[in-house]
Amino acid sequence: xxxxxxIEVSLAIAEAAKLANVDVVSxxxxxxxxxxxEHLAGLVADGELDAAFIPVESEHSAMSAxxxxxxxxxxxxxxxxxxxxxLMHEVLxxxxxxxxxxxxxxxxxxxxxxxxxxxxxxxxxxxxxxxWIQIFAENGQQVVDNVLCxxxxxxxxxxxxxxxxxxxxxxxxxxxxxxYMPEQDEVDKFLPPPQYPLPxxxxxxxxxxxxxxPYIYTEMKKAQEANLTAAxxxxxxxxxxxxxxxxxxxxxxxGYHSEQTKVLLLTMGSFSETAMEAIDKMRDDGKDVGLIRxxxxxPFPFAEIRQAVKNAEVLxxxxxxxxxxxxxxxxxxxxxxxxxxxxxxxxxxxxVGGLGGRDISVSGFEEIITRGIEIAxxxxxxxxxxxxxxx
Amino acid sequence: MIDxxxxxxxxxxxxxxxxxxxxxxxxxxxxxxxxxxxQAFPAFGAERRGAPVLAFNRINSREPIRIRAEVTxxxxxxxxxxGLLGVMDVxxxxxxxxxxxxxxxRPRPDIATRFGDKWQLAVIxxxxxxxxxxxxxxxxxxxxxxxxKVTGVVRLESLSGPLRERFGRLAERNITAMKKAFxxxxxxx
Numbered sequence: 001x002x003x004x005x006x007i008e009v010s011l012a013i014a015e016a017a018k019l020a021n022v023d024v025v026s027x028x029x030x031x032x033x034x035x036x037x038e039h040l041a042g043l044v045a046d047g048e049l050d051a052a053f054i055p056v057e058s059e060h061s062a063m064s065a066x067x068x069x070x071x072x073x074x075x076x077x078x079x080x081x082x083x084x085x086x087l088m089h090e091v092l093x094x095x096x097x098x099x100x101x102x103x104x105x106x107x108x109x110x111x112x113x114x115x116x117x118x119x120x121x122x123x124x125x126x127x128x129x130x131x132w133i134q135i136f137a138e139n140g141q142q143v144v145d146n147v148l149c150x151x152x153x154x155x156x157x158x159x160x161x162x163x164x165x166x167x168x169x170x171x172x173x174x175x176x177x178x179x180y181m182p183e184q185d186e187v188d189k190f191l192p193p194p195q196y197p198l199p200x201x202x203x204x205x206x207x208x209x210x211x212x213x214p215y216i217y218t219e220m221k222k223a224q225e226a227n228l229t230a231a232x233x234x235x236x237x238x239x240x241x242x243x244x245x246x247x248x249x250x251x252x253x254x255g256y257h258s259e260q261t262k263v264l265l266l267t268m269g270s271f272s273e274t275a276m277e278a279i280d281k282m283r284d285d286g287k288d289v290g291l292i293r294x295x296x297x298x299p300f301p302f303a304e305i306r307q308a309v310k311n312a313e314v315l316x317x318x319x320x321x322x323x324x325x326x327x328x329x330x331x332x333x334x335x336x337x338x339x340x341x342x343x344x345x346x347x348x349x350x351x352v353g354g355l356g357g358r359d360i361s362v363s364g365f366e367e368i369i370t371r372g373i374e375i376a377x378x379x380x381x382x383x384x385x386x387x388x389x390x391x
Numbered sequence: 392m393i394d395x396x397x398x399x400x401x402x403x404x405x406x407x408x409x410x411x412x413x414x415x416x417x418x419x420x421x422x423x424x425x426x427x428x429x430q431a432f433p434a435f436g437a438e439r440r441g442a443p444v445l446a447f448n449r450i451n452s453r454e455p456i457r458i459r460a461e462v463t464x465x466x467x468x469x470x471x472x473x474g475l476l477g478v479m480d481v482x483x484x485x486x487x488x489x490x491x492x493x494x495x496x497r498p499r500p501d502i503a504t505r506f507g508d509k510w511q512l513a514v515i516x517x518x519x520x521x522x523x524x525x526x527x528x529x530x531x532x533x534x535x536x537x538x539x540k541v542t543g544v545v546r547l548e549s550l551s552g553p554l555r556e557r558f559g560r561l562a563e564r565n566i567t568a569m570k571k572a573f574x575x576x577x578x579x580x
Contacts, residue, residue, distance in 0.1 A: 004423070004430065006419050006420035006423030006424065006553075008416075047553050135425065168459075170432075171459050172459075174432050174433060175432040176416050176429075176430065176431040176432070176461075177419070177423075177428075177431075177456075178423045178428060178429065179428065179488070228409045268461045273457035273458070273459055274457065274459045274460055276457050277457050277458055291562070353503075359460040359461055361463070362458060362460070364460075368410055
């Protein structure tokens with residue numbers, strides 16, 4: 001039986017990595033990710049986790065050490081956030097292109113300048129094209145569950161790709177809440193030891209990440225794209241199996257009062273839970289509103305999104321990141337693009353908010369929805385609006 | 392007493408190093424051990440020793456807590472450091488008939504003249520108890536005793552488990568301080 005414990009979400013992630021019996025952790029501490037790796041370092045130092053903890057001098061080195069560890073077939077875990085994730089950036093592409101199945105928890109944080117240690121999705125969106133699977137969690141339970149699922153997904157021989165689990169910095173990382181921690185034997189059954197098909201080994205030399213001249217590079221990228229797109233099927237299977245064992249179900253797109261609803265709001269991450277409160281309040285007032293929560297960001301769940309919003313007239317998308325000088329938020333522009341060729345589709349209204357740790361309250365979400373409905377009716381001269389700007 | 396059947400929101404005021412964040416953490420763990428839903432989190436910032444800090448709790452005995460924003464309209468405010476009363480409005484957003492618990496050596500009527508009867512005011516000389524029993528003026532565990540008495544959001548005995556887990560060999564002294572504060576807290580003369 002799983003134990004229900006009150007635990008800080010960061011510590012629960014580290015405990016989940018321990019349950020997954022990771023072999024190697026290499027990480028560099030950065031707020032708001034620090035407690036995750038601090039706790040893992042403690043577990044290793046205290047002999048509770050039989051793993052190598054490789055301290056490094058930067059995130060670039062952390063990811064590089066993870067490449068090596070994963071390439072020899074070790075179950076590899078790391079965590080980062082904000083500027084740290086950005087410092088890893090170029091190495092992230094290598095991990096996915098070399099098909100290295102590591103798992104990273106990203107404590108979503110804003111990007112400088114000005115220096116801001118608080119949460120938004122700027123870092124997550126900046127790495128969206130690095131070829132990793134990206135899963136967003138709304139609460140501590142979802143993070144813990146998805147650490148376990150992510151290793152299963154990453155190490156599946158049909159996938160062999162690295163996975164990022166995104167959790168909002170502070171809004172999740174620093175919160176103590178009730179979480180069901182699975183038992184070790186349950187996890188062992190769900191997550192057998194890794195069997196990397198072609199590990200680096202001195203007895204059986206091979207080359208990874210070799211030179212890729214023009215005659216082969218395009219084919220490699222085609223293969224990588226096909227591989228990441230096809231991973232969705234494995235993700236769905238994994239979540240289904242996880243649900244049947246542990247009783248908690250996950251899907252790429254989740255609705256909340258969204259069936260046959262005319263006005264939908266779309267959110268990602270922990271703010272989705274606050275948004276649900278706003279939806280309840282507005283529905284109590286007789287308003288026909290619902291919520292769509294996007295959980296799987298890469299591979300992008302085109303079919304599920306189209307299905308989820310097909311009956312809506314207005315779809316309001318909240319981004320916690322901004323593409324400067326562009327169409328607003330990355331989530332909104334991708335959703336617009338996914339719906340553009342559909343015969344019937346809702347009007348898509350974009351908001352950017354919750355930047356750099358700025359809260360959005362229940363009434364804040366009500367304002368966003370009300371304003372979104374107004375824009376859908378009257379139109380707007382702006383591509384998107386920023387919510388909550390003090391002017 | 393306040394209504395503890397639904398959502399109860401609590402704001403802790405302290406200074407960096409006094410243990411407001413720990414208080415919130417221990418309270419949430421005690422509530423979760425009782426089978427309730429609870430959150431504890433600090434005001435997310437760059438904390439410094441001595442600077443005013445905030446910590447928050449949400450406790451709900453009925454249903455999971457979904458609100459992730461900071462607590463702006465608390466049902467309960469706990470003030471660990473009386474010096475804060477002069478530098479900030481600790482009652483900001485405090486709901487009408489809400490609970491205000493202050494660590495002070497001044498008698499309750501003195502404090503009551505300042506805050507009127509809009510809120511349920513409770514006072515406790517937690518610093519004296521902490522100095523006596525712990526040897527240091529760190530009042531996080533004593534104030535938990537006061538909170539348990541005034542609000543009933545958790546049972547006093549539920550706090551002992553999380554305190555033992557947190558403080559190890561110092562736990563028993565902290566539990567004694569907490570119980571003493573529970574007894575001494577003055578709600579009304």
